[in-house]
Amino acid sequence: MARDLRMSRMLHVLIHMDRHVGRATSEQIAQMISTNAVVVRRMMAGLRERGIVSSEKGHGGGWQLACPLAEISLLDVYEAVGHPPLFNIGPQADPSPCLVEQAVDARLDATLAEAETRLLAQFAAITVEEVAQDFERRFEESGHAVPFPWHGATGE
């Protein structure tokens, strides 16, 4: 596939969950992001480990936010979905015996590492709550268009 969508999808889901009464099942969440329930469980496992969401089995079970959106940063989400590699470019992983390649790799790695540090700092500075407010603003400006256009509107 093109790129790793987990962080984007997770943010999307978290904001929906914040507006969802009661628990949401993996199946319902899967419909929100047009995917499969198993994919949802896979993504959410990391968030549960970090106490961002909780899950319950059985009748009436499903997923629930375990803390307010204001206390979740984009960095938390990024790490919770498995901190996938940020960059699509860069040197190959294994070191080379060629001194030229070593110099190139070191310079490139250092430049990318610095960019990564800055980007992750940005992620740390943004809460999911802020993104939710972005949504609210869009909702107001749209004249209250139907905000969640998936088929059955499962209880929101």
Next chain:
Amino acid sequence: MARDLRMSRMLHVLIHMDRHVGRATSEQIAQMISTNAVVVRRMMAGLRERGIVSSEKGHGGGWQLACPLAEISLLDVYEAVGHPPLFNIGPQADPSPCLVEQAVDARLDATLAEAETRLLAQFAAITVEEVAQDFERRFEESGHAVPFPWHGATGE
């Protein structure tokens, strides 16, 4: 494959070419970076279009630097190899009708775009010559170990 290696490989090749007497064939270059001559031609095509290297056909043909390394920035190389996508994360390409997803995507795109701008500015500020000097430093510090350890040392 894992990530796009073209920029890293191109830098590696450019520095070797700078130390190569006469023209280097695609086959020789391919051995430097452990790949295939066709892959080399594919990568170099963009550099030729930008006047960074030139190629000649036939006997004694091959590739040659067309300008000094000091006049080539990492950004030039990045663009010459086709400016591949920088990031491995981010929202999916096609826009969604869901306002929540729109807000998430917009915020993420903006954050990544800012990071991309800064990283490309860094690339613009670094010349291939600087990286070549990194190599020279390593070469000195290594006690003049064999710098290009591919089998036949094809004329360097």
Next chain:
DNA sequence: AGACATGAAACTTTCATTGTTACGTGATTG
């Protein structure tokens, strides 16, 4: 007991990059 929902393993599909083969064109040499 039966229905519901997560947990997790295993497998398939999809997509981008890289690797490979094959053939055409131009240039040099004998």
Next chain:
DNA sequence: CAATCACGTAACAATGAAAGTTTCATGTCT
């Protein structure tokens, strides 16, 4: 002018990572 060398390009195969899918086990509520 024929052979060889080397690039130019198209077409196809291999590889690897993320996402999609199937399947079964486990736990929970009615």
